[in-house]
Amino acid sequence: MSDPIPFKTVARHNRPGDAWIVINENVYDISTFHHPGGLEVLEPYLGRDATAAFFAQHNLDMLAIVEKNLVGVIDQEDEEWKQERQAAKNRATDSGLSARRAKLAPISHVLNTRDMAQAAESVMDPAGWAYYASAADDEVTLRENEAALGRLWLRPRVLVDVSKVDTSAELLGVPSSFPLYVTATALAKLADPEGEVAITRACAKVNVPYMCPTLSSCSLEEMTSARAPGQTQWFQLYVNKDRAVTKDLLQRAETGGCKAVFVTVDAPQLGRRERDMRFKAPQKSSVQEGDTQVDTSRGTSKALSSFIDPSLSWADIEWIAGVTKLPVCLKGIQSGKDAVLATQRGAKAIVVSNHGGRQLDYARSGVEVLIEVMAALREAGLDRRITVFVDGGIRRGTDIFKCIAAGADGVGIGRPVLHGLAAYGEAGVVKTITMLRDEFATCLMMMGCPTVADIKEEMVVTSKL
Ligand code: HEM
Ligand code: HEM
Ligand SMILES: Cc1cc2nc3c(=O)[nH]c(=O)nc-3n(C[C@H](O)[C@H](O)[C@H](O)COP(=O)(O)O)c2cc1C
CATH class of the missing domain: 3.20.20.70 (Aldolase class I)
Structure with missing residues (x-):
């Protein structure tokens, strides 16, 4: 295994087409990874620690998809990384769900x-x-x-x-x-x-x-x-x-x-869920401004077909x-x-x-x-x-x-x-x-x-x- 990677190095790979992320202690190069949940959602995490965001919705087995993209291990003594991980944790836990739930009628009002x-x-x-x-x-x-x-x-x-x-x-x-x-x-x-x-x-x-x-x-x-x-x-x-x-x-x-x-x-193969796909379509251009043009729909089916x-x-x-x-x-x-x-x-x-x-x-x-x-x-x-x-x-x-x-x-x-x-x-x-x-x-x-x-x-x- 190569030397521990300082967080500074990860942070430089922060664009579509040149994208690294940290999950647990591992650094992955996800430049060519077609994310099944849409590429857009990964954008805020490029060059950053995505551990909290990943485990907020995914299980560990899903990581197998990117195992081949492993670059190495993060330097765990790196203060910058420790701060980043804490900040990422705080961001991921504030989803606003409890505030929205507080406005719901009591459960006894639900009839069917x-x-x-x-x-x-x-x-x-x-x-x-x-x-x-x-x-x-x-x-x-x-x-x-x-x-x-x-x-x-x-x-x-x-x-x-x-x-x-x-x-x-x-x-x-x-x-x-x-x-x-x-x-x-x-x-x-x-x-x-x-x-x-x-x-x-x-x-x-x-x-x-x-x-x-x-x-x-x-x-x-x-x-x-x-x-x-x-x-x-x-x-x-x-x-x-x-x-x-x-x-x-x-x-x-x-x-x-x-x-x-x-x-x-x-x-x-998973069905074409257009409601799902359309939902984020307007944001797509921001991801594709990089030097790579990625066909999301073909890519997702490719990523999932190994699964x-x-x-x-x-x-x-x-x-x-x-x-x-x-x-x-x-x-x-x-x-x-x-x-x-x-x-x-x-x-x-x-x-x-x-x-x-x-x-x-x-x-x-x-x-x-x-x-x-x-x-x-x-x-x-x-x-x-x-x-x-x-x-x-x-x-x-x-x-x-x-x-x-x-x-x-x-x-x-x-x-x-x-x-x-x-x-x-x-x-x-x-x-x-x-x-x-x-x-x-x-x-x-x-x-x-x-x-x-x-x-x-x-x-x-x-x-x-
Ligand atoms: C290494 C592999 C993967 C990484 C690094 C990854 C990372 C992420 C991240 C960072 C988010 C955003 C979470 C947030 O907004 O708080 C996300 C959302 C999502 N991911 Fe993944 N993911 C991976 C694999 C998968 C796989 C295999 C599936 C499905 C089978 C999947 C389905 C989704 C879905 C449905 C969302 C939600 C999208 C949304 O809420 O807008 N992901 N993922
Ligand atoms: C730009 C946004 C999105 C695109 C392009 C997209 C596209 C797709 C496509 C094409 C598939 C089937 C894979 C294939 O055969 O090609 C798929 C599956 C899936 N999508 Fe979406 N999707 C998007 C957003 C989302 C969002 C927002 C969610 C959840 C919040 C989501 C959750 C999933 C999951 C979990 C699967 C696989 C698991 C299953 O349904 O059994 N996707 N997506
Ligand atoms: C959001 C969602 C995700 C699903 N994921 C899976 C899945 O991962 N595996 C599976 O075999 N079926 C999956 N299904 C299909 C369900 O097991 C079931 O066949 C279907 O939801 C039944 O229809 P209903 O939602 O009208 O009750 C999923 C269904 C929904 C709505």
């Missing part, structure tokens, strides 16, 4: 998940909101997820004794207070400084499983060690081009006590099953044929999902595909061999009921949890899930179903889909 979304938008940093809300291209699939649920109608039974209603369910062999889990979404610290740890604690309080994401803001170990006794966590996996990295992640998930792995199979391998195929799923003891499940199934293949290849569960409309625009809604999937599994005699989950656009207790009636074992929610977290922190997540559970209990009573097992296929009318 739509109120919660409004509250979240009013307190979130607009860039973070754009990232959470955005979806692919014209966002047709995003809207269709909710719209399709709106075209399903209910056929209730009357004069059934519903004086006692039990919402509880079993999801992949573990008990849950109702047939719902919190799905994996990247970068929870954009919503709250406690990130995925706050989501973990909230899920324990309301007793639903949590699928921890690969692209979490908190580290995998922070998430798993925040788990309460008896609580269930699963792990969502993006498969890295470097299989050793994936193997290591799987082992850490297993050691950390995750009970299943969900391989995301609908993201060979998320586009060559992933069925053979890799077998490889994953061989290197982990965890049940292997597939997230992002979108046809009856692939559901049958997944079952034949030994998947323990599938999630029928279009990634919240963020990948392929004009992918059909989760519920529409669910109906096709259940028919295909039944025809192949496989419907009892696999657990089927669905996600996308679940915003009401009646939505949960419709999906269970259409054949799902449980549903996942993504954005509603992020909204609760952004608006009121951990308490907001508890509130979001509790509202959905109460709505689901009411729906069971109205439908004449004392338990989840009493939900029948004929109770949902799909002819107007």
Whole structure:
């Protein structure tokens, strides 16, 4: 290793095209690094210490992307650097979130998940909101997820004794207070400084499983060690081009006590989220004034494709099953044929999902595909061999009921949890899930179903889909 680098030297590389930054004790040359969150956000940190800013939103595993750009180690005796690091820490902690939250109505005023979304938008940093809300291209699939649920109608039974209603369910062999889990979404610290740890604690309080994401803001170990006794966590996996990295992640998930792995199979490349991209477009020129013209959109996909391998195929799923003891499940199934293949290849569960409309625009809604999937599994005699989950656009207790009636074992929610977290922190997540559970209990009573097992296929009318 070369000599420790004085901070003065780092500070000279402070322009796009000639850019060094410090994270932890390491100095990186990021001149050619295409940042997935946009190049603009890195600009204030060029030639400076970015440790606090980086860990405010990213986990340590994400640093692997720039490992090859390591220049050396900072001189840790350098007074100038010590001052810089302290100043950077102070800058990063003052986000103004608590001031904006102070203006919110008390949490008891929130009546449903739509109120919660409004509250979240009013307190979130607009860039973070754009990232959470955005979806692919014209966002047709995003809207269709909710719209399709709106075209399903209910056929209730009357004069059934519903004086006692039990919402509880079993999801992949573990008990849950109702047939719902919190799905994996990247970068929870954009919503709250406690990130995925706050989501973990909230899920324990309301007793639903949590699928921890690969692209979490908190580290995998922070998430798993925040788990309460008896609580269930699963792990969502993006498969890295470097299989050793994936193997290591799987082992850490297993050691950390995750009970299943969900391989995301609908993201060979991340969708074009134009709302996200447009958000910062006007500022772009300031970055490109340097001597390098960088095509951000192509660059980000290149940077991320080492993180998320586009060559992933069925053979890799077998490889994953061989290197982990965890049940292997597939997230992002979108046809009856692939559901049958997944079952034949030994998947323990599938999630029928279009990634919240963020990948392929004009992918059909989760519920529409669910109906096709259940028919295909039944025809192949496989419907009892696999657990089927669905996600996308679940915003009401009646939505949960419709999906269970259409054949799902449980549903996942993504954005509603992020909204609760952004608006009121951990308490907001508890509130979001509790509202959905109460709505689901009411729906069971109205439908004449004392338990989840009493939900029948004929109770949902799909002819107007
Ligand atoms: C070595 C690699 C990376 C470095 C040095 C880095 C650094 C940074 C910095 C300094 C910020 C600004 C934080 C702030 O404004 O307070 C940021 C924001 C962000 N980064 Fe990274 N990052 C890296 C990798 C990644 C990766 C791999 C992803 C995604 C998979 C990512 C996604 C984001 C996002 C979404 C934002 C938020 C943008 C915004 O709020 O406007 N970053 N990053
Ligand atoms: C100029 C600004 C931005 C540009 C050009 C941009 C572009 C992109 C593109 C193109 C991708 C997909 C990678 C690919 O296949 O090409 C992507 C993914 C992503 N974007 Fe944006 N984005 C921007 C701003 C943001 C902001 C403000 C956030 C968050 C606050 C964000 C968060 C992310 C994250 C975390 C991913 C990858 C993880 C995932 O969604 O599963 N981006 N971005
Ligand atoms: C902000 C955001 C980030 C996401 N990140 C991931 C991810 O990293 N991995 C993944 O498999 N799915 C990811 N998803 C997709 C969700 O797991 C889920 O499929 C989707 O959000 C469900 O739709 P809903 O948001 O309407 O509930 C993300 C979704 C959102 C909104």
